Amino acid sequence: SHTYVSDIMIEDIATIKEGISIDEAARVMFEKEITHLPLVSSDSKLVGLVTSWDISKSIALKSDNLDEIMTKNVVTARPDEPIEKAAEKMESKDISALPVVDENKRVIGLVTSEDISRLIEEF
Amino acid sequence: SHTYVSDIMIEDIATIKEGISIDEAARVMFEKEITHLPLVSSDSKLVGLVTSWDISKSIALKSDNLDEIMTKNVVTARPDEPIEKAAEKMESKDISALPVVDENKRVIGLVTSEDISRLIEEF
């Protein structure tokens, strides 16, 4: 298709800082109606990802430690990547969103399977 | 595309019965690695939907009552519906999955934006 991640990614995204609690992460997801929260260091570098599935997992495992339930090895996308490559990464890992990072690993957006799915109306 | 919901829907899906607790719903989502759980009556009719976002909401609202946090007015799809129509419904309501129901409102599958997104590689 000649469509790139930068053409469809969401740029105004919520992120959370290291040290936040599970309750606080759940409150941000509820207030902003979102399901994916990149965790960033004080210089905005990506260090992890918390999803609503991870919050649900914390109830199943009776854990109150965000560090225990978050994902540290995050699959990401580059802004100049074709959307087919992003879709393939999400399919192969059974995930539905990729933080978009620049060359310094700073989070500049989020691309989701929802954003790709809605393109189907144009094909 | 001439693709219909029945061509891409997941048929082997987990459902939960009325009366289940938030903890139990969270455990099913964790064990099956899923984010959407249709709630069905004793005769398999759709009565509601619980997602991992709703479980996360229960922490934000400090609620322990599934009935309070589940969605009762569920947007669904029919198996003979074009996938473009399903994608349009999900986009307009900011949701990422639709239970697929037969003419008796029995749940026969689930269609997700992930299933539609992965078709992009074929266009």
Ligand SMILES: C[S@@+](CC[C@H](N)C(=O)[O-])C[C@H]1O[C@@H](n2cnc3c(N)ncnc32)[C@H](O)[C@@H]1O
């Ligand atoms: C494997 S998925 C399974 C459930 C469901 N398919 C979903 O997308 O949430 C759930 C796990 O994937 C992780 N995850 C989500 N997006 C990710 C990404 N871009 N990179 C690495 N892990 C990710 C979450 O942190 C969570 O632990």
Ligand SMILES: C[S@@+](CC[C@H](N)C(=O)[O-])C[C@H]1O[C@@H](n2cnc3c(N)ncnc32)[C@H](O)[C@@H]1O
């Ligand atoms: C509006 S979405 C916002 C967050 C995120 N976009 C997502 O898809 O989870 C969250 C709410 O949508 C509801 N929901 C999800 N799928 C639905 C469907 N097919 N019909 C009605 N409500 C649905 C969930 O129960 C949850 O309360």
